[in-house]
Structures are given as structure tokens and as C-alpha cells.
Amino acid sequence: MPKVEAYIESVANPRVKGWVKLTERKYREREGRFLLEGVHLVAEALQAGWPLEHVVYDAGADLPEELLRYKESDEEYDSLENVPSWIPVSPEIISKCSATDTPQPVFAVARKRIVDTDRLFSEERSLVAVLDGVQDPGNVGTIVRGAAACGATAVVLGRGTADLYNSKTLRATMGALFHVSVVEGDLKELLPEAKSRGIAVAGTSLQAARSCYEYDFSGPTWLVFGNEGSGLSTAVSDLVDSNLIIPMTGRAESLNVAMAATVLLFEAQRQRLFNADNNQS
Structure with missing residues (x-):
């Protein structure tokens, strides 16, 4: 089973602050990570086997089936190396990490892939x-x-x-x-x-x-x-x-x-x- 971590409520949490920094290009380039916002992008990344570190979701919202099946079984993943942890958070954290006025209840922290020229x-x-x-x-x-x-x-x-x-x-x-x-x-x-x-x-x-x-x-x-x-x-x-x-x-x-x-x-x-x-x- 994929790991489900402890609920995070406060936007002052150090981990959350790190995610917020990834909304800026200089931090994305420095850390080699970026945010994927919304059900569709996160689902596409999971289906493609893209390396995700975490899937962060609103603890009070219902995850759609296309995401829920990944949360409940590691059999859906193409590689155990690509199994992210799942982190329930407050709506305030979802909003803080989103670039849209009406954020969807999920985002992922993804790793950049370096393509050999x-x-x-x-x-x-x-x-x-x-x-x-x-x-x-x-x-x-x-x-x-x-x-x-x-x-x-x-x-x-x-x-x-x-x-x-x-x-x-x-x-x-x-x-x-x-x-x-x-x-x-x-x-x-x-x-x-x-x-x-x-x-x-x-x-x-x-x-x-x-x-x-x-x-x-x-x-x-x-x-x-x-x-x-x-x-x-x-x-x-x-x-x-x-x-x-x-x-x-x-x-x-x-x-x-x-x-x-x-x-x-x-x-x-x-x-x-x-x-x-x-x-x-």
C-alpha cells in the first residue's frame, strides 16, 4: 500500500513552506522539482509513471476514482520507485500552493526529468x-x-x-x-x-x-x-x-x-x- 502520511493543517508548516517556494521558478530550478495542480494533471502523471514525491490532497474532499485507485494500491504503479506518499492537508494549504483562484483539491510534488540531448x-x-x-x-x-x-x-x-x-x-x-x-x-x-x-x-x-x-x-x-x-x-x-x-x-x-x-x-x-x-x- 502507498504510504499515507499524517494530516497537515497549518500553512506555517516547514514542509508547506517548501512547497510554496516551488511556485517560483528560481526554486524549481534549484531543487529540480515542481508542482502539478489538479486532478487531470496528477492523474496523467500517475498513469505515465512520472516520478512524483507526494500527492497532496484536501482531507475533506472526496478523491475521484482515477486518483483513489492509486492511493489504495501500489499495484497500479509501473514501478515501486514511483510510488509517492499521500498527504492529507487543510483547504488553506491547497489554496496557498495553488496558482489559481479556485484551486482543485489536489496537487503533486514532482521531480524534473533530465533528458539526454x-x-x-x-x-x-x-x-x-x-x-x-x-x-x-x-x-x-x-x-x-x-x-x-x-x-x-x-x-x-x-x-x-x-x-x-x-x-x-x-x-x-x-x-x-x-x-x-x-x-x-x-x-x-x-x-x-x-x-x-x-x-x-x-x-x-x-x-x-x-x-x-x-x-x-x-x-x-x-x-x-x-x-x-x-x-x-x-x-x-x-x-x-x-x-x-x-x-x-x-x-x-x-x-x-x-x-x-x-x-x-x-x-x-x-x-x-x-x-x-x-x-x-
Whole structure:
């Protein structure tokens, strides 16, 4: 049985103070831990076998079945190393550790996973979404979600990009974080390495002449997306092999970065599935 610890009531409890600190990026980075808020994210993490230290819940609230089964039996876990302790607390503690005005009655203390950058280069037909200074947490989370949905190899977060472990980013991923590798790195180092290994590096531009539907995504490809206002930084733009445009037959000035990333990721998926089906027929 998973361990159920003693009830904690006071927000002045030292343990609670440590959890509250994880609402700030500097403490998350220092400790390698972060908070997952809400039933859906906690359940997704448990189902994916993500390393959780604690599941903290409102002692006066009823846990939904999708969480209760993990609390009552360790048979649900893929590894005994991933069995968290369960800690009942007061509603005041739940509220103190939440970034929302109407917090759900559960959160988890999770450990960050360090992804080896070699994984980015090891897959034969890798598909990687690269973010260069994408600042809106909702956009970052949506791109992670899209990458997971189309079976991408990874998402790379370059400098200046919103924190993956920000509560808004995590909510926007809808749990997709647990199903795709996410790497933080220096694009001025990673992109040249990718190119030296024969990986195509493509970006988007309203000034580009080449349609994304004419581009061949069948080989290993990294798709680079820039800041919402200024696009790709000069240093990163210089490392892009091809600039693509998403044709728009209707009336709109442009697509936002999350929409553009979704279109390109799924066009890559479409080509790969379509070509694979054709080759088999």
C-alpha cells in the first residue's frame, strides 16, 4: 500500500513552506522539482509513471476514482520507485500552493526529468519542435501538446522561452508533457550539431516563397518557431536551412506561433503516414 502520511493543517508548516517556494521558478530550478495542480494533471502523471514525491490532497474532499485507485494500491504503479506518499492537508494549504483562484483539491510534488540531448539525434527520422524565445506559457504548452499528439521526438526550449514548469504552461500541455521529451538547451549549439548530422532545419516566415505543403518532411526535421512579436532571433535565423509559409486562402493577417507549429507538425505527420501507406501498397 502507498504510504499515507499524517494530516497537515497549518500553512506555517516547514514542509508547506517548501512547497510554496516551488511556485517560483528560481526554486524549481534549484531543487529540480515542481508542482502539478489538479486532478487531470496528477492523474496523467500517475498513469505515465512520472516520478512524483507526494500527492497532496484536501482531507475533506472526496478523491475521484482515477486518483483513489492509486492511493489504495501500489499495484497500479509501473514501478515501486514511483510510488509517492499521500498527504492529507487543510483547504488553506491547497489554496496557498495553488496558482489559481479556485484551486482543485489536489496537487503533486514532482521531480524534473533530465533528458539526454543525445536522444535528439539518435532517432532515424526525428521530428523536433524548437522554440526560440516563445514567451507565452499558453503557446509553449500548446506546442508541447501538439508535438505529443503527432508523435514528435522532442520539443527543445531555447533561451528566452517560457518556463515549462510554470503552472500556466503545465495546464496548457493538458498532461502531454508526460508523453514527449522536452529539452532545455542553447540553440546556437544544438542547431549546428543537428545540421552536422544531416538533419533539416526549417522555420516559418510570412516572407517565404516556399509552401509548407511543398516541403519534404519525410527525413529527420527540426521545426523552429520564434517569438510571438519578433519571430526568430538573428542568430537562430541564420542557422535555418529553409523558410516556409503556411498558405492562407481566407482573410487573416497571420497565425499565432502555437497554431503555426500545430499546422507544420501535423503536415509532417500526414506526409510520413501517407508516404508509408503508399510505399506498402
